[in-house]
Amino acid sequence: MKLSQVVKLTKGKILCGDEQLESDLGQAFSSDLMSDVLTLGLTDILLITGLVNLQVIRTAEMADIKHVLLVRNKTVSEDIIELAKSSGICLIHSPVSMFKASGELYHAGLKPIY
Amino acid sequence: MKLDYEIKGGDFASAGSASSQVKKVLARLNLDPKLVRKTVVALYEAEVNVVAHAWSGQISVDIDPSRIIISIKDKGPGIASIDRAMEKGYSTASQKVRDMGFGAGMGLPNIKNNTDKMSISSVIEEGTHLQFENYIR
Secondary structure (H helix, E strand, O other): OEHHHHHHHOOOEEEEOHHHOOOEOOEEEEOOOHHHHOOOOOOOOEEEEOOOOHHHHHHHHHOOOOEEEEOOOOOOOHHHHHHHHHOOOEEEEOOOOHHHHHHHHHHOOOEEOO | OEEEEEEEOOOOOOOOHHHHHHHHHHHHOOOOHHHHHHHHHHHHHHHHHHHHHOOEEEEEEEEOOOEEEEEEEEEOOOOOOHHHHOOOOOOOOOHHHHHOOOOOOOHHHHHHHOOOEEEEEEEOOOEEEEEEEEEOO
């Protein structure tokens, strides 16, 4: 699935990394627990989370995750966007819930990790 | 090659900055990306642990042609039972740490999973010393 389709299906808005709109994604993982994200051992996934802080970006950076979808219409501070930019991470902001985002993307063919 | 970093306990905004710098150095050395990811995931878990639990800490990274050796020494309350701390799901983390997306009792087991060799020692009211190695194959 193209990242542009993720944006469309979740009524999202790209906060940074719009040069990655044509990236292809195969799998996604939804979690607010960064400890779980760090156990995955897979790269090139879409992380769907309602947790919005600097540690989400750091976690994505360490885990080689380049695409993060922030759900539940959270306020995203400028320092988070700046850190994502400097780490080469594409951030998408979405007003929908984690359940709805996950459901829409799964329905459209994005696969779970397990 | 040797690298040294300081960690401040409680400084959540900076948690991960040392791991990020180490990642950049390892990436420049053209090492296997999987090895780099495993090493920095382990280091990041350890760095978050120091920020979450200790007063201050020091990271030293030693890279030679055959392995990456990382030592994280902190001054802090220490770990009462290392056996319990190694159990998945056991945690003494504060609500603040949990709000950051951590504190689920998975840090030390995940460090073990991402390293080839790991040792930990701790003295109550003094601090904890964690050391791990990943082999360059």
